[in-house]
Amino acid sequence: MATSTDGVSDTQPTALPRDPAEPSSAEDDGRMTHRQTLEALSGMLLAMFTAFLSSTIVSNALPTIITDLHGTQHQYTWVITATLLSSTASTPIWGKLADLFSKKLLVQLAILIFTAGSVLAGLSQSVDTLIAWRTVQGLGLGGLQALVVIAIAAMISPRERGRYTGPIAGVMSVATVAGPLIGGVIVDTSWLGWRWCFFVGAPLALVSLIVVQRTLNIPVIKRPVHIDYLGAALIAGGVCDLLIWVTLAGTEFAWGSRTSLLLAAIGVALLATAVFVETKVKEPIIPLRLFRDRTTTLATVGSIAVGVALFGSAVFLGQYFQIARGYSPTAAGLLTLPMIIGSTASSTLSGRLITRLGRWKGFLVGGSVLMVAGFGLLATTDHATNMVVLGVYLFLLGTGMGMTMQNLVLAVQNTVAGTDLGAATSTVSFFRSLGGTVGVSVLGAVLAARVTDLTVLGITTAGVPVPAGSDAGSVGIGSLNELPDALADIVRAAYGDATSQIFLIAAVLSVVTLIAVLTIKEVPLRTKTGIELQREAVREAGAA
Known part of the structure; x- marks a missing residue:
């Protein structure tokens, strides 16, 4: 391949020597045309859309669900944590399997598991049952999150991946926006009810299964398998x-x-x-040799902090808008638009510029700085912050997210061996999800404790004595509709003021990401696809 010193390919790569017995299609050769790539992406993006939609559709419905099932603030957190926990634990396993078996089959299996968990969650009669089925849902979600990124890396070289960042970011953003909006409409529609938030994804999942079967044709590189x-x-x-x-x-x-x-x-x-x-x-699930590489180690550290900051704080945005500010579920979904618009625009633009320039570190640094600034500004908000100002803060945060999350994965994929592509990708996703799960759990506990303190303070300030030993702070979203207006206002204000503490913690953690990104060494982007790298590795092993 003709490649300049900065990693830029002058022309199309020279075809690799091929065994006469090997198929000669573009997919099997490891280099696909633009049209073939788009066709293969269509099925995976539909699967990704289904997963993201089914996940985000619940966010704005959760306050209603917890109220209807008479749950608590801690159970509210667990409904989210259960999915993150199972997806986190399963992500490295899915990633390693992707290095060994058919990616198409694994994607379809993940879709089926996710859909089954979603439908059964919609039939739940208690919060505990809902949490159990959300755990099953998370197993499929972990597979889809890892496998889609791995399959894209197998088809598209790091240098060319920015060309396809737009469609990928667009699908993720549309699902992220559409989910809360659809969830809000479903909750606000009396003849549907919140259970349809879980049922609505089933038809889309069936369609995605068919599309994946017809369009995703990634060859399985034959080599000895040890699970x-x-x-x-x-x-x-x-x-x-x-x-x-x-x-x-x-x-x-x-x-x-x-x-x-x-x-x-x-x-x-x-x-x-x-x-x-x-x-x-x-064949270790997480090859420890990966961490000998400085880029992988620092990207992993940065991903942990990103996960804690993003998952742990963004999860409570819907709760803030609905409980603290009194907006409907539909309006709460619309109020997150500034963050989604910023994320979509920055990820698309940065992806195209990375493909054109062949440089990526500057975008990671810029995104990390914007994340610190966004969270820092959000930490100054309370239950009465002007919504226009809040929207500006969310836009800054979203812009930083779009420039950071996927480019951290790209940096790792650009340095590891082809045979470790799945394991390395899933390892970064694993630690990001791990950070997110811990973030939701810990920040949820911090929020609950802070709400308790502020509620007791508000009741005391209002002149109502709080008996010693009473649990006045336990009054929360599960019984909010049953409270007198004056007491409900105190609880709402407590939630609004307590949320700023979540953002402050997220801002501190974002500084960790910034430090990790600053110390990463930039490596020129490769021009070979993951399939080509895997073929080369297998041939070299065979020759040895």
């Missing part, structure tokens, strides 16, 4: 154990209690054993 079942079980068990510990500690039991220490010890022991196992097996 690390023990490592997968240890990683999933350890992650779930620690996440449950972080979520429940401080609420269900004290941080220093025997139960807390036991859970922490079990989680650490499982993960320590997993690390030992990963150093011994032929």
